[in-house]
Amino acid sequence: MSERPRLSFDLDVDICVVGAGLAGLTVALEAARLGASVAVLEGRRVGWNASGHHLGTVMPGYGLAVGDLIARVGFDDARELWSLSMQGAEYVRATASEELIPGIAMSEGALEVSNVEAGDQLISRLQMLGEDFETEVEGWQVDRVREELKTDRYFHGVYYPKAFQIDGRKYVHGLAALARRAGARIFEDTPVVSIDPSGIRKRIVTPSARLRASHIVLAGNIHLGAPLRRLSETLLPVWRYAAVTAPLGGRLADVMTFQGSVTDTDGIDHFRIVDGDRLMWSSPETTWSARPQRFAPAIARRIRTIFPRLGQVEIAETWSGAVGETVHGMPQIGQLRRGLWVASGFGRQGLNTSAIAGQLIARSILRRDERWRLFSPFELVWAGGPTGRVAGHLVGMWGRGASAAAGALARYREKAQSRERIREARLIEANRQAGTRPPRRRPPPGRPYPERPYPDRPRPPANPGEGEGA
Numbered sequence: 358m359s360e361r362p363r364l365s366f367d368l369d370v371d372i373c374v375v376g377a378g379l380a381g382l383t384v385a386l387e388a389a390r391l392g393a394s395v396a397v398l399e400g401r402r403v404g405w406n407a408s409g410h411h412l413g414t415v416m417p418g419y420g421l422a423v424g425d426l427i428a429r430v431g432f433d434d435a436r437e438l439w440s441l442s443m444q445g446a447e448y449v450r451a452t453a454s455e456e457l458i459p460g461i462a463m464s465e466g467a468l469e470v471s472n473v474e475a476g477d478q479l480i481s482r483l484q485m486l487g488e489d490f491e492t493e494v495e496g497w498q499v500d501r502v503r504e505e506l507k508t509d510r511y512f513h514g515v516y517y518p519k520a521f522q523i524d525g526r527k528y529v530h531g532l533a534a535l536a537r538r539a540g541a542r543i544f545e546d547t548p549v550v551s552i553d554p555s556g557i558r559k560r561i562v563t564p565s566a567r568l569r570a571s572h573i574v575l576a577g578n579i580h581l582g583a584p585l586r587r588l589s590e591t592l593l594p595v596w597r598y599a600a601v602t603a604p605l606g607g608r609l610a611d612v613m614t615f616q617g618s619v620t621d622t623d624g625i626d627h628f629r630i631v632d633g634d635r636l637m638w639s640s641p642e643t644t645w646s647a648r649p650q651r652f653a654p655a656i657a658r659r660i661r662t663i664f665p666r667l668g669q670v671e672i673a674e675t676w677s678g679a680v681g682e683t684v685h686g687m688p689q690i691g692q693l694r695r696g697l698w699v700a701s702g703f704g705r706q707g708l709n710t711s712a713i714a715g716q717l718i719a720r721s722i723l724r725r726d727e728r729w730r731l732f733s734p735f736e737l738v739w740a741g742g743p744t745g746r747v748a749g750h751l752v753g754m755w756g757r758g759a760s761a762a763a764g765a766l767a768r769y770r771e772k773a774q775s776r777e778r779i780r781e782a783r784l785i786e787a788n789r790q791a792g793t794r795p796p797r798r799r800p801p802p803g804r805p806y807p808e809r810p811y812p813d814r815p816r817p818p819a820n821p822g823e824g825e826g827a
């Protein structure tokens with residue numbers, strides 16, 4: 358019998374988790390370790406989307422810059438949130454040990470490089486991260502960055518010696534195996550079509566079975582769909598494309614000696630060396646789903662733009678995954694109403710953040726640990742879903758309810774808007790140089806998308822087993 362069959366019989370459990378990506382599986386693993394009976398319902402297959410198609414870089418932090426985090430929630434809560442993000446990264450390190458997940462291929466260090474000359478900003482960032490947020494970081498001057506990355510595109514850098522990378526596909530399947538070993542039951546090909554979260558025992562309906570559970574955890578990312586469409590509409594779906602080159606031989610060492618992950622401060626490129634002499638590279642983004650193979654030439658051009666000395670590179674494989682971005686850049690971790698939980702919106706930094714979600718939710722349900730409330734100020738904000746309805750009724754139920762004072766929110770929005778404008782200009786320039794069409798960006802916080810936000814978004818595949826990126 359398959360290890361992860363389709364659910365075809367009714368079931369009564371303590372916790373029902375919807376979605377078997379990084380988030381759902383981490384909740385399941387932690388809850389099962391704490392003694393709960395857990396069923397994970399996955400509409401397709403474990404890790405078919407982003408969770409099985411990422412680059413495996415594990416760093417502290419969130420999609421929201423640390424300065425904006427302080428402006429939003431104040432210094433003390435920002436410090437606690439940052440500390441949680443470091444704990445999330447350490448959780449992944451402990452779980453992704455060679456003993457627990459063989460072949461995980463862990464390697465150390467990540468470098469965040471600046472696309473512009475901004476030495477003074479670097480110093481204040483280093484001070485903040487190093488002194489105020491107790492994160493091990495090193496500032497690299499331009500010469501040091503260019504010694505390791507032979508390109509004039511990058512200036513200063515922040516080196517995170519404690520960041521690391523792992524084999525992403527092995528990790529998600531390893532999590533599933535650990536969760537099963539801890540007692541969680543995982544059912545694939547079992548989409549949740551509706552839920553009734555009222556009452557103490559909640560009801561979950563799938564095509565061939567019904568479940569009852571005291572707690573439901575919604576970890577479906579952008580594909581959640583029918584069970585709570587208004588929640589899906591608080592996420593902007595972004596498809597990210599990635600590739601690995603054919604072996605580049607000695608040419609690669611001539612342009613790059615840095616062995617960890619490289620990201621730029623605008624979130625445009627993200628790459629690292631794999632198998633000794635190949636580049637794994639993630640670059641273009643779209644807000645519609647497309648065949649990843651279509652982007653192979655664009656990724657090759659992007660590599661050449663950054664490392665002209667490499668010359669032509671052959672792309673061996675391409676893939677994609679869809680991430681859910683929130684308007685404020687922070688993940689959605691919390692309780693919507695008694696016994697109904699959400700773990701989504703992890704954006705491009707899903708490894709440490711989904712680990713936080715898994716631990717906080719499981720520990721709140723089973724150990725009354727209430728630290729998830731630190732995420733409460735980040736409301737569920739409509740991200741421009743197709744029907745244009747606001748997730749207003751959920752906002753009121755969101756945790757402790759009270760958001761930061763209106764003044765702080767306004768300042769935060771203003772800063773976020775100007776940061777987004779700068780990033781957008783750089784993204785457009787990067788796309789112009791690489792010859793790719795710029796993706797539609799999310800609107801500044803508080804401003805919705807115009808009508809028909811996804812004009813060329815294709816219909817979902819008829820067969821739920823087929824999808825982008827798999």
Ligand SMILES: Cc1cc2nc3c(=O)[nH]c(=O)nc-3n(C[C@H](O)[C@H](O)[C@H](O)COP(=O)(O)OP(=O)(O)OC[C@H]3O[C@@H](n4cnc5c(N)ncnc54)[C@H](O)[C@@H]3O)c2cc1C
Pocket residue numbers: 375376377378379380381398399400401402403404405406407408409410411412413414415416547548549550576577578579580581582583584596597598599639677678679680700701702703704705706707708709711
């Ligand atoms: C190219 C790329 C590179 C990335 N690189 C990194 C990186 O280096 N480091 C990092 O930290 N992050 C990275 N990310 C981001 C990271 O992969 C995501 O944030 C993370 O995987 C999101 O996990 P998830 O569990 O929320 O979502 P998903 O992986 O989408 O899982 C959700 C699951 O829920 C299921 N589901 C949805 N609705 C239902 C339903 N109604 N019934 C049953 N099942 C349902 C879906 O089928 C899906 O399997 C990258 C992403 C991409 C695309």
